[in-house]
Amino acid sequence: MSDTNNQPVIKIFDVLYSTYGPQGWWPGDSPFETIVGAILTQSTAWHNVALAIANLKREEILDPCTLLKANPERVKALIAPSGFFNVKYDRLKNFLQHLMKYDMDFERFRCLPVRDLRNELLEINGIGFETADSILLYAFDRSVFVVDAYTRRLFSRLGYAWMEKAPYEKIQKFFMGELPSDSCLYNEFHALVVAHCKTTCKKNPSCSSCNV
DNA sequence: AGCCAGGACTGAG
């Protein structure tokens, strides 16, 4: 709270943005595709997720009703490239079954207040903090800040050492207190953190280049 | 040839 070495969060964002430019995460063909992607990308490289989604599109089952009715083994085979296909199938199914409470009406579900939406997502087995918030931000365009391992790592090295082990929601609350409530800003911010860590930090374990 | 990705759940201690 009184660490004078900390750069203001917004300034770090500015440097990242001017370094890497807009990342264009998940403009997506549809919110539903984004949600599927959010679940499939759990602990998985995005490239593999893209393969899985392409399969679902090719077979034309990338919509809630069709996907829920499709043969489980067939769906598992299609999403196999994204790994963990057994658990991920169950997680997709859990989400779809939750959607049944809204008569599979996607629009009715997404109109809920953010707080309710988030709580409902978190009730679904297989959707944790990061996936829920990714869905809210990237699929529903709500101004919710997404925290992940990269965020913890990068900011721990930028003077916010407490983030290394702090609870997810404490970190989230911090960022949302420091930044204006803006889904576009949060969208780019999270993507830029990932972009930076995947390039610079990864090639440099000591991460001295994190002196943004 | 390992190692690791844009996590979350479960069971053990």
Added chain:
DNA sequence: CTCAGTCATGGC
């Protein structure tokens, strides 16, 4: 409550 083990494939 903390934490290792588990889930699986593709790319480097």
